[in-house]
Amino acid sequence: MKITVNGAEHETDEGCSVAGVVAAVTAQPAGVAVALNDQVVPRADWKTTIVCEADRVEVLTAVQGG
């Protein structure tokens, strides 16, 4: 199924968790946060939150700024 991850189309298996999506885009999940359809998914819920067709996932981390 197709979802959008950080603005780009992303192919993933049915039943994929948020943790699975994070693992697909970064090897270092420390200091990372996730929004699913503009709602924060707390780190504790990553494994139990399942993504659905056409979901929008944002995976953010801290970078230089300000």
Next chain:
Amino acid sequence: MPETDPLVIAGESFGSRLIMGTGGVPSMSVLEEALTASGTELTTVAMRRVDAGGRGSVLDVLGRCGIRVLPNTAGCFTAGEAVLTAKLARDALETNWVKLEVIADERTLLPDPIELADAAEQLVDDGFVVLPYTNDDPVLARRLEQTGCAAVMPLGSPIGSGLGIRNPHNIELIVERAEVPVILDAGLGTASDAALAMELGCDAVLLATAVTRAQSPSLMATAMRHAVEAGRLARLAGRIPKRRYAQASSPWQGLSSRG
């Protein structure tokens, strides 16, 4: 001075009154040198997509230096975007402190006061310690304080412009009324700008570009540290009033060979 005159924000004490940003440095090693030279204890980072800016080695630098991280909401144009970014930062970095930025357009990067006030209210209600980047508008600053912001951070001039403090009168008006720390944020170009901010009565300054894009970031960081300390001391000391004419500092009595 730091032991006896800490900066206190939301009950937390800081020995340094210089808050740093991390944007604009050419490398992490230059950043680490500059942050160390600045003596800062609180430093901002931005939140971005993991594939856009590389992995967060800026966090490694802050961790090594023992500097508290202050996430910002840079790049947000609406209250909704800023609130979501703050919540993401809280989850990623395990801090409920946020430098709230809600800008109106990319050309000026000036704060959008309507969206800013809205976002500040939502975040305060959600338990955040909100440090809003605001216009040099005494009325807006007071409204943000009344909303429950832990500090107000008026700009000296537009972000990254190096134009210094364009309206020192307004900064003084903000300082006079504020009961939370006033942190001069944005536009500082060199050490004298930072000293002026402190002489005007600001409790701290927040700067990035003036250091990170200086020819020698670590030298400018050192200069800024001294300028903030000097300006603070001058403020506490109480400057002399300005006079129209000279006032002799040597006595007139006892001059030899008069007449």
